Amino acid sequence: MTELYWDPFDETMALDPYPLWRRMRDERPVYRNDKLGFYALSRYADVEAAYRDPRTYSSAYGTVLEIMTAEPMSSGMMLFMDPPAHTTLRTLVSRAFTPRRIAQLEEYVRTLCAELLDPQVGGDGFDYVRDFAVQLPSRVISELIGVDPADREEVRGQIDRAFHVEEGKGIINEVSFDATLKLHAYFSEQVEARRRAPRDDMMTALVEAEVSTGEGTRRLTTSEAADFAGLLVSGGTETVARLLGWACVLLDGHPGQRAALAADASLLRNAVEEILRHESPAPVQGRTLTRDVRLHGTTIPAGAKVVLLTGAANRDERVYADPDRFDIRRRFDGHVAFGLGIHFCLGAALARLEGRVGLKETLRRFPVWEVDHQRAARLHSSTVRGYDRLPITL
Numbered sequence: 480m481t482e483l484y485w486d487p488f489d490e491t492m493a494l495d496p497y498p499l500w501r502r503m504r505d506e507r508p509v510y511r512n513d514k515l516g517f518y519a520l521s522r523y524a525d526v527e528a529a530y531r532d533p534r535t536y537s538s539a540y541g542t543v544l545e546i547m548t549a550e551p552m553s554s555g556m557m558l559f560m561d562p563p564a565h566t567t568l569r570t571l572v573s574r575a576f577t578p579r580r581i582a583q584l585e586e587y588v589r590t591l592c593a594e595l596l597d598p599q600v601g602g603d604g605f606d607y608v609r610d611f612a613v614q615l616p617s618r619v620i621s622e623l624i625g626v627d628p629a630d631r632e633e634v635r636g637q638i639d640r641a642f643h644v645e646e647g648k649g650i651i652n653e654v655s656f657d658a659t660l661k662l663h664a665y666f667s668e669q670v671e672a673r674r675r676a677p678r679d680d681m682m683t684a685l686v687e688a689e690v691s692t693g694e695g696t697r698r699l700t701t702s703e704a705a706d707f708a709g710l711l712v713s714g715g716t717e718t719v720a721r722l723l724g725w726a727c728v729l730l731d732g733h734p735g736q737r738a739a740l741a742a743d744a745s746l747l748r749n750a751v752e753e754i755l756r757h758e759s760p761a762p763v764q765g766r767t768l769t770r771d772v773r774l775h776g777t778t779i780p781a782g783a784k785v786v787l788l789t790g791a792a793n794r795d796e797r798v799y800a801d802p803d804r805f806d807i808r809r810r811f812d813g814h815v816a817f818g819l820g821i822h823f824c825l826g827a828a829l830a831r832l833e834g835r836v837g838l839k840e841t842l843r844r845f846p847v848w849e850v851d852h853q854r855a856a857r858l859h860s861s862t863v864r865g866y867d868r869l870p871i872t873l
């Protein structure tokens with residue numbers, strides 16, 4: 480038996496981490512990476528318990544391994560906050576993020592799919608990720624937030640650059656840093672403009688939402704609202720693009736299930752859940768311990784970085800029968816691809832909508848395709864796993 484070693488930054492390991500994650504669940508449910516200085520929990524029950532205990536498993540030191548800090552971060556992003564600050568912000572933004580506002584987007588998502596996919600009809604093939612899966616969510620987010628049509632091309636370009644991955648440097652590089660600053664400046668300016676002249680959009684809802692706190696009612700500051708818009712852009716673009724990419728690969732690998740889906744749209748909802756479970760687009764979430772935790776005979780000390788391996792939990796044989804089998808008809812209670820508890824993905828309903836409509840519109844036009852695995856390329860960061868380039872032939 481080879482020594483058990485998992486490195487979230489290793490691109491080769493990320494190609495197929497599942498055998499390794501199975502060994503972690505079985506042999507080392509409290510895994511310790513001495514070289515990189517973190518622990519990892521991979522069993523569903525442990526990941527779930529950690530999510531349910533944010534007081535012990537803090538998000539305030541960052542949740543993305545590349546940028547976790549020794550001191551709490553002073554970020555306006557609720558992803559990197561603990562209660563009570565998180566609770567206040569989440570309550571505020573949830574009001575601007577209602578199920579009604581999301582459901583209203585369905586027709587828009589369908590129209591966008593047509594705009595992106597129709598030009599490919601009759602052709603030999605296209606890049607499913609570059610030409611479709613990345614384009615769709617970045618346009619949907621711009622619409623949701625209320626970016627002016629005249630600014631959308633520029634904002635979409637900046638969103639692309641904000642996700643630039645540089646050889647050797649990964650996701651932290653000058654191109655992405657510069658684009659992130661520009662997006663923040665743009666959103667700050669837009670938020671200010673909404674204060675002066677309200678409109679019927681999410682940015683206005685963000686500046687107008689009020690919440691009562693111990694010290695009275697309060698609204699978001701401009702910087703908080705701009706940070707939130709930035710978080711929506713980053714949380715809502717990359718992940719949905721990977722979800723659609725995985726859908727394309729998995730269905731090509733299971734032509735019988737693809738044909739069943741094309742023939743029966745009522746299977747789509749469950750299929751999207753199974754894709755999220757089987758290939759979780761965001762499989763790794765970081766936390767920092769605020770006290771010692773004793774688990775499976777090991778004491779994890781206060782201050783330790785602990786990785787919650789949602790991607791491994793979603794394949795835990797203690798919860799799912801034959802977990803490595805992809806089955807769009809699988810019956811299951813849930814998964815942790817969107818996290819759980821207080822940080823449960825705020826965009827889950829939108830992601831599900833984009834997944835369902837995106838797939839339906841794809842299958843309507845292209846019931847069959849073939850992935851060109853030779854020319855496909857992965858995108859790699861410690862938190863997002865999926866395809867960056869995905870040429871398909873029709």
Ligand code: HEM
Pocket residue numbers: 538542557558559569710711714715716718719722759760761764765789815816817818819821822823824825826827829830
């Ligand atoms: C398939 C697509 C998606 C996946 C797999 C995904 C996954 C996740 C996960 C795992 C978390 C929890 C992180 C943690 O606990 O540290 C999260 C949080 C979050 N997601 Fe998503 N997400 C997706 C789509 C979206 C979309 C479309 C949006 C926005 C429109 C979005 C916005 C957010 C926000 C704002 C949070 C932070 C919530 C909080 O801290 O309270 N996500 N997401």
